[in-house]
Amino acid sequence: DDPEKLATFQARIDAGDKIEPKDWMPEGYRKTLIRQIGQHAHSEIVGQLPEGNWITRAPTLERKAILLAKVQDEAGHGLYLYCAAETLGVTRDELTEMLLDGRMKYSSIFNYPTLTWADMGAVGWLVDGAAIMNQVPLQRTSFGPYARAMVRICKEESFHQRQGYDIMMKMANGTEAQKRMAQDALNRMWFPSLMMFGPSDAESVHSEQSMSWKIKMNGNDELRQKFVDQTVPQAEYLGLTVPDPDLKWNETKGGYDFTGPDWDEFFEVLKGNGPCNTERLAARNKAWDDGAWVREGLMAHAAKKRSAKMA
Numbered sequence: 001d002d003p004e005k006l007a008t009f010q011a012r013i014d015a016g017d018k019i020e021p022k023d024w025m026p027e028g029y030r031k032t033l034i035r036q037i038g039q040h041a042h043s044e045i046v047g048q049l050p051e052g053n054w055i056t057r058a059p060t061l062e063r064k065a066i067l068l069a070k071v072q073d074e075a076g077h078g079l080y081l082y083c084a085a086e087t088l089g090v091t092r093d094e095l096t097e098m099l100l101d102g103r104m105k106y107s108s109i110f111n112y113p114t115l116t117w118a119d120m121g122a123v124g125w126l127v128d129g130a131a132i133m134n135q136v137p138l139q140r141t142s143f144g145p146y147a148r149a150m151v152r153i154c155k156e157e158s159f160h161q162r163q164g165y166d167i168m169m170k171m172a173n174g175t176e177a178q179k180r181m182a183q184d185a186l187n188r189m190w191f192p193s194l195m196m197f198g199p200s201d202a203e204s205v206h207s208e209q210s211m212s213w214k215i216k217m218n219g220n221d222e223l224r225q226k227f228v229d230q231t232v233p234q235a236e237y238l239g240l241t242v243p244d245p246d247l248k249w250n251e252t253k254g255g256y257d258f259t260g261p262d263w264d265e266f267f268e269v270l271k272g273n274g275p276c277n278t279e280r281l282a283a284r285n286k287a288w289d290d291g292a293w294v295r296e297g298l299m300a301h302a303a304k305k306r307s308a309k310m311a
């Protein structure tokens with residue numbers, strides 16, 4: 001890239017300008033955004049699977065309607081984000097292919113199973129909670145279409161987090177068995193939720209460049225710390241125990257000291273060896289293959305319209 005153009009671009013970023021699709025941008029900026037927005041979109045789409053698993057088994061009609069709405073929101077977030085990525089010169093089909101053949105990632109969290117109804121509470125509370133912690137600052141990200149998509153997405157994620165916490169309140173204040181289920185869900189989801197923020201800053205290959213381009217607004221460890229500080233009092237309010245014996249308030253830093261996740265496990269999940277990686281990709285591939293007739297029908301219809309117009 002031309003150094004002069006690079007300097008002007010960086011000055012625009014530093015001044016807080018939004019970069020729009022037709023503006024000049026360094027190739028690395030474009031590539032990083034396609035990767036991050038694409039992975040974010042894939043996470044929303046694959047993220048429907050663990051909760052979709054419980055729609056038919058929700059305990060009441062009301063809970064079912066709420067869960068259905070939440071999962072539909074996630075589909076909408078995925079489509080929004082694919083559109084934002086498309087403004088960078090990649091097609092949705094290309095992104096989909098890269099997800100389906102494993103070239104592109106989606107969030108590690110969705111490779112863990114949802115075993116009980118309490119997991120619907122824990123996913124909403126912790127997974128959406130972690131997602132918001134990361135996405136609220138992204139409303140100020142430097143790429144216009146991504147920043148604007150985040151505004152609406154964050155509003156919906158707040159409702160998702162509240163509905164999850166509401167399920168946890170019911171379970172934690174319910175029968176002994178329900179309380180045990182709530183605690184078990186927290187035990188299983190806690191560390192995978194901490195992994196959502198990505199590896200420690202020292203191991204994060206993209207953070208430095210992404211932060212100087214304001215593609216990322218915060219470091220991974222900073223957001224993870226904020227999430228722990230926000231979530232521990234919420235667990236206490238529920239009367240549940242965070243599964244970390246070393247968790248302790250640190251007066252000097254004004255935050256909790258806590259145990260980080262098992263990073264070997266995290267990198268194994270990223271390599272495709274998590275508990276549900278195979279199942280998740282198989283489900284997405286099957287949905288794509290089962291939808292072939294719809295795509296073919298649409299193409300045939302479009303061709304017919306085109307030839308009618310020409311006649």
Ligand code: FAQ
Nearest residue numbers: 040043044047106107108131195196197198204205206207
């Ligand atoms: N899972 O250098 P960094 C949701 C990869 S919320 C998988 O630190 P970066 C809502 C990373 O890609 C979840 N891979 O990377 C919802 C890179 O590998 P690469 C989605 C991860 O990008 C809730 C390598 O590790 N949210 O879906 C993860 O600067 C409930 C090195 O890492 C977003 O995507 C991970 N957890 O920082 C839906 C938010 N962490 O690509 C349904 C936007 C790292 O070089 C139900 N994304 N990696 O092969 C971001 O803010 C960033 O991309 C980070 C990672 C913070 C996730």
